[in-house]
Amino acid sequence: MKRLGKYINLTLFIVSLSVLFLLKSYSHVSTSLVTLLPDTESKKLIKRFNASQYNKVLLVAVKGFDNEALYKIKALEKLLIQLPLVSLRKSQTTHELYEHQEAYKLFIQPFNTTKVAHLNVADELKKLYGEMTSSFFPVIIDKIDPFSLLVEAESMDIKLKNAHLIMDKYGYMSYFVLHSQTLDEHQKVYEDIQHIVQGEREIQYFSPIFYYVENSKAIRSDVNKIIVIAFSILVLLYLILLRDFLLLLHTFTTLATSAILATLILTQIYEEVSIFVLVFGISISTVAIDYMFHHYLHGYYSQVKGFNKEVLFGVLTTLSVFVILSFTSFTLIRQISLFAIISLLISYLHFAFLYPHLGFKALSSSQSIFRKDLRFINIKIFFLFSLILLIASLSWIRFDFNLKNLDYNNERLKQTENFFYEGLKIDKKMTFAIKAKNIDTLIINSQKIQHHFPSAHIPIAALVSSASYKKNKDTLYSVRHIRDTLQVEAGKLGFTKAYFEKAYDAKKPLLNYTKDQIKAYGIDIIKINDFYTTYGIVTQDVYTQILQYEFVESLSVKERFESSMKVSTVGLIKLGILALFIIIILLYFITKRAIVYALMFLIFPIAMVSLYAFFSAINILHIFMLFVILAIGIDYAIYLSKKNDILTQRAISYSLISTFAGFGVLVFSHINALYSLGIIATIGVISIFILLIFMKGTENVS
Amino acid sequence: MFRYIVFIGFFTIVIFSKNIHFLEEKYYSALDSTFQKRGNIHFSKDEIEIVYEEDKTRLTVKGDILMTQKGKNKKELDLNKKPVIKMFFILFEAIYFEKKDILQSYFHMTNKEGISTLIPKKDIAQYIKSVRYYKTTKKLNFLQINLKNSDRIRIEEIR
Numbered sequence: 001m002k003r004l005g006k007y008i009n010l011t012l013f014i015v016s017l018s019v020l021f022l023l024k025s026y027s028h029v030s031t032s033l034v035t036l037l038p039d040t041e042s043k044k045l046i047k048r049f050n051a052s053q054y055n056k057v058l059l060v061a062v063k064g065f066d067n068e069a070l071y072k073i074k075a076l077e078k079l080l081i082q083l084p085l086v087s088l089r090k091s092q093t094t095h096e097l098y099e100h101q102e103a104y105k106l107f108i109q110p111f112n113t114t115k116v117a118h119l120n121v122a123d124e125l126k127k128l129y130g131e132m133t134s135s136f137f138p139v140i141i142d143k144i145d146p147f148s149l150l151v152e153a154e155s156m157d158i159k160l161k162n163a164h165l166i167m168d169k170y171g172y173m174s175y176f177v178l179h180s181q182t183l184d185e186h187q188k189v190y191e192d193i194q195h196i197v198q199g200e201r202e203i204q205y206f207s208p209i210f211y212y213v214e215n216s217k218a219i220r221s222d223v224n225k226i227i228v229i230a231f232s233i234l235v236l237l238y239l240i241l242l243r244d245f246l247l248l249l250h251t252f253t254t255l256a257t258s259a260i261l262a263t264l265i266l267t268q269i270y271e272e273v274s275i276f277v278l279v280f281g282i283s284i285s286t287v288a289i290d291y292m293f294h295h296y297l298h299g300y301y302s303q304v305k306g307f308n309k310e311v312l313f314g315v316l317t318t319l320s321v322f323v324i325l326s327f328t329s330f331t332l333i334r335q336i337s338l339f340a341i342i343s344l345l346i347s348y349l350h351f352a353f354l355y356p357h358l359g360f361k362a363l364s365s366s367q368s369i370f371r372k373d374l375r376f377i378n379i380k381i382f383f384l385f386s387l388i389l390l391i392a393s394l395s396w397i398r399f400d401f402n403l404k405n406l407d408y409n410n411e412r413l414k415q416t417e418n419f420f421y422e423g424l425k426i427d428k429k430m431t432f433a434i435k436a437k438n439i440d441t442l443i444i445n446s447q448k449i450q451h452h453f454p455s456a457h458i459p460i461a462a463l464v465s466s467a468s469y470k471k472n473k474d475t476l477y478s479v480r481h482i483r484d485t486l487q488v489e490a491g492k493l494g495f496t497k498a499y500f501e502k503a504y505d506a507k508k509p510l511l512n513y514t515k516d517q518i519k520a521y522g523i524d525i526i527k528i529n530d531f532y533t534t535y536g537i538v539t540q541d542v543y544t545q546i547l548q549y550e551f552v553e554s555l556s557v558k559e560r561f562e563s564s565m566k567v568s569t570v571g572l573i574k575l576g577i578l579a580l581f582i583i584i585i586l587l588y589f590i591t592k593r594a595i596v597y598a599l600m601f602l603i604f605p606i607a608m609v610s611l612y613a614f615f616s617a618i619n620i621l622h623i624f625m626l627f628v629i630l631a632i633g634i635d636y637a638i639y640l641s642k643k644n645d646i647l648t649q650r651a652i653s654y655s656l657i658s659t660f661a662g663f664g665v666l667v668f669s670h671i672n673a674l675y676s677l678g679i680i681a682t683i684g685v686i687s688i689f690i691l692l693i694f695m696k697g698t699e700n701v702s
Numbered sequence: 703m704f705r706y707i708v709f710i711g712f713f714t715i716v717i718f719s720k721n722i723h724f725l726e727e728k729y730y731s732a733l734d735s736t737f738q739k740r741g742n743i744h745f746s747k748d749e750i751e752i753v754y755e756e757d758k759t760r761l762t763v764k765g766d767i768l769m770t771q772k773g774k775n776k777k778e779l780d781l782n783k784k785p786v787i788k789m790f791f792i793l794f795e796a797i798y799f800e801k802k803d804i805l806q807s808y809f810h811m812t813n814k815e816g817i818s819t820l821i822p823k824k825d826i827a828q829y830i831k832s833v834r835y836y837k838t839t840k841k842l843n844f845l846q847i848n849l850k851n852s853d854r855i856r857i858e859e860i861r
Contacts, residue, residue, distance in 0.1 A: 070803075098828055132730055133737050134759065137790045138847065138855050140829060141732055159766060159782060163792065163804040499732045 008354060013253045016260040028267035035274040037331065037560050042553055044528050045433050049535060049555050056209050057089065058176040058193065059420050061167050063202035070162055073172040076203070079196050080176060085189045089175040097521040101462055102144070106476060107469045107508060108462055109150040110451060116149050116475070121485040129493050144502050146486070153454070153462065167423045171202075178207060186212050206416045215408040222669050229668065233661035237654060247360055251292055258346035259285055262339045273335060280624065281339030283677075286662045287632055288347030290655035291315065292355065294639055297651040301355050302362035308352065310642045313590045314635035315348045317583055321631060324579040330568035377694045382600055386607035393610035400617035401562060408671050430543040433553045434458070435533040439513050440466050442525070442532045445551045449536065453546065458536035459523045469510050476506035565620070583634060594641035600695065601637035605629050605687040612683055621676040625663065629684030632659060636688060649692055656692075660685045720745040722798070722842065725860050731852035740860075745798065750791060763791050786829045790847070794857075797835050797845055809833065 020026065037043045060080070062073040080086050101108065124147050132139045142148070159166050167173045180189045190213040197203050238248040259282045266273050266281075291311050295301060300308055319341055326337035434449065436442035443465035450461035476483075483504040490500050515532070518525045525534050535555070538546055546552055554560060584599070591598040609618075609626055636652050664685050666678025722743045729736045741754040749764040760771040768779040768787065781788035789808075796804040805811060809820035820833035831850050836843040842859040849855075 074803075095827075129733075132728075132733070134754075134757065137787050138728065138849060138853055140786055140849070140851065140853075143851075160788070160792075162801070163796075163807040494733050494735065496732060496734050 009250055009253050009257075009350070009358070013257045013260075016257050016264065020260050020264055023264065023267075025264050025267040028271065028273055029263075029278060030272045030274055034557055035272045037557070037564055042560055045526075045533055045553065046555055046557060046560065048526050048528075049431065049433070056178040056180065056207065058086065058178050058205065058207040059173060060176070060197070060203065060205045061170055061173040061420070061423070063171040063204075065161060065166065065171060069171050069202075070164060072203075073164065073174055076196065077174050080174075080193065083189065083192045083196075085179045085185060086193075087177050087179065089177045094520075094522040097462075097523070100521065104464045104508065104511070105144045105150065106504065106506070107464045107472045109153060110468070111149055111472065111475045112151050115147075116479055116482075119147060119149070119482060121147075121482055122489045125486065125489045125493060143500060144504075146500065146503055147482075149482075149504075153450075167420075170204075170423050178209060180209060183212060183216065190214075204416060204419055206413070206420050208417075210413055211410060214410055214413055218408050218410070219671050219674070222671050222674065226665050226669055226674070230661045230665045233665065234658060237657050237661070241654065242363060244360065244363075247292075247296070250355070250358060251289065254292075254347055254350040255285060255288065255343075258288065258343040258350070261346050262342035265342050266335060266339055269338070270335065274332065276332065277335040277339055280336050281343065283663060284336065284340040284628055284631070285343035285347060286658070287318070287628065287635075288344050288351065289658050290632065290635055290651065291348050292351040293651040293655045293658075294648070295351055295355060296360065297363060297647045297654070299362050301358065301360040304356070310639045311348070311352060311635075313586075313642075314638045315344065317586050317590075317634045317638065318631045319344060320582055320586065321579045321627075321634075324575050324582065325572075325627075328568055328572050328575055330565060330572060333568075333572065375694060375696050378696055379597055379600060382604055382691070382695055383596065386600070386603045389607040389611055390603070393607075393613055397610060397613045398617045400619045401565060429537050430540055431535055431537050431555050432543070432546055433533050433535055433555050434460075434549075435531045435551055435553060437530060437532070439515065439518070439525070439532055442534060443468075443513075445549070446534065446536065449546060449549065449552070453538060453542050455542070456536055456538040456546070458534070460518065460525065460534045461536075463513065463518070463521075463523075464511050466510060473506050476504055479504065587634070587637065590638055591641035597695075598637035598641045600691060601633040601640075601688065602630055604691055605633055605684045608683050608687040609680060612679065616679075619676055621673055622680050625677045625680035626684070628663070629680065629688075632684070633688060636692075640692075652688070652692060656685050656688055720798075722859050725858045727856040727858075729854045745795070750795065785826075789826050789830070793833065793847070794845070797833075797837065798842060800837070 034043060034046050037046070058080075060073070060076060062069045062076065077088065081088055128139075128141065128146065132141075159168065161172070164172050165174060178189055180186045186209045190210060193205065193207075197205055234248070239245060242248075259278075262281060262285065263273070263278060266277070291314070294311050294314075295308055298308065299305060322337040322340045322344070326334050326341065328334050328337075434442060434445050436445050443460055443463050444467045446458045446461040447465055447468055449456055450458050486500050486503055491497065515525055515527060523534065525532060527533075533553075536546075547554055554563075583602070584595075587598045588595050606626065609622070632655070636655075639648050639652065659681065663677055663681030666674045667682045669675045669678060722745075724741060724743055726739045726741065727736055728739075739754055739756065741752055744751040744753075749762055751763075752761040753759070757772065762769045762771070763781070766781045766788070768781055768784075768791075770777045770779070779787075781791070792804065793808075795801070802811075805820060808826060809822055812819045812821075816838075817834060817836045820835075822830050822832075827850075829850055831848045833845070833847050835845040837845075842857070844856060844858045846854060846856040
């Protein structure tokens, strides 16, 4: 049976790993942040947007305006466009669109009413005639709007020298579009670009996708260092304190199997699972290690002892928390909760029913790891201290849900980004989506924004809508005299008879565009469910104002994530309160009179975290880690209130050390997100150690 | 040392400076008429200056700014907002100084019996139909720009 047991653990691992590869479950794992968003129209919209050319640009600048610099930028262009995921950014106005806009010119842009009111046709025409006869360069007359009565759309300020784009006071530059979609493709294109421009001092280059690549690289290198520290601590724990290498191997196998099976099941339920769910899920699943320690140190693996109720209670309480949290509408937390339920359950089944058959030897030493018994502080003192801290913390606690503050601070890249934005004298641009039930309303909505914010770039606003058509047609009828006078005065000056026949002519039928027609003009339009959607670009300073329109949607993953978090917050708080209520009830039934003692394992860590909140704003990862610490705390509370002996303390101590190795070491990270997890884990571990060492026990002390 | 600097400075000004006496002929389909003017173009390192003989209008292009001066009246125009006019000056300078790279980035070029023909390939095709010119090393015999609206402008270097 022992031999079979050993093989069962390994076999389970191999089978689950094989199924993982067979079903290609890993292909459902996404590195894109979009996966974390709820499955709504917005998610589809952002995915489509990510695939469009608006999103990923590459700017390259070569210092100097001399021939050498020009030659260099052209050579760079040639090399870069040879890369499979890079192309030169082309003009967005197609010939067909230009022709169409010219034909319907009088029905798109609004009329400048002041100019119309003060127009003297004869004088303006003479001025035009004068320019034609005296100007060195050719004067191009607009036959449809010769007096420029229509409001001119703002065009992008493009500077050229020797037929090439330039950046003021720096040199020549080029604008590319990147077509990479996944992190792997970003990585590939980043490396290819680096390879081409490497070592060139006078070349500046930037793309927003570099943030993904460089930040994930920095995070990976930081995590690698931390893994070394964590692994060293775990090896020390298992080899020096427990002196059982086989136990270490089996525990790792079990944790790996449970994580694989959780991934397998989750990827069958969801089409896409974020890498973050796996990272956090695997972290939570290591909590199961304390089930093993409790069984092991109480001799359940070396003697035939039957079934351990305390551990089962601990598992059920922890699982009930995650079951309740899984009802949240917030995708990230729902998926993490499901992952935790599956992996914790599988680990528990291993540790409770399989490990007793593996034949581990009992730990010989029965001494407490604490030399002296220092448990002299009364529960009431801890309770009072915690209560004062919790009440006082209400005055200083503040929350920071800005995801950017969790990001890696890539100073070098930020400097390059600013170099381009300042050099091009442009503000940072934001992209947004406009939606409507039909194409005409979509154009009307776009024109509303365009007229209110002339600097906005919304390609579809340059088409004819029923509103712009009707308004301009009315204006043209009311100024019929301009057209009549123009014909007469033009004749007097010698203009050919038919030259101005199309000028200010209201005779054009209203158009009904189809989706395909608009696409043929090179304008992005998509239909998701019942809505047509298009994109627009605007400077950051007016972006928030534009988001106020009910038909505008943000395309920023960060913003959608935060707003989805805000929407879910109330629900999450309700579920949290429900979970806490159920924990207290369960704890009461399990621990009976020791309920206050048990509750201290929840209250004291929270109080210590609230003390930390005095020095730092609390972010989403702090809260997440606090949940993990509380989940561990509940288990310890149940074990200790049932049997507060040396073995239980030792099991908890070892479990705390492995928790510190798993999470606490993140406190050494330079990445704010990881540090946030690490600091709370460390505070939690220290708090429970303090309770373990100094808090007077219950009557169950043996 | 100072003498050398003065000499190099003077030499630089000379090789970058160039004066052309020209005859301009413009046909406007709107008027179905042709207008003729004479004037001088002066190219220097950073600017192009055009002065008409008849009315003494002085046009100066420096970077992206076109300055028009007639008597005491001065007007400034940002050429980035008038791409057609800007293209006209780019074209004129590129042809005169034989900057083929620039011409090729905007036009498809062909040459038959010394006469070059340029067909626009980018956005400027909305305004310019074609360009024809004949230039020897010493002289710009003619440059004719045919616009999309049937207007045309012809410039000939005269001595």
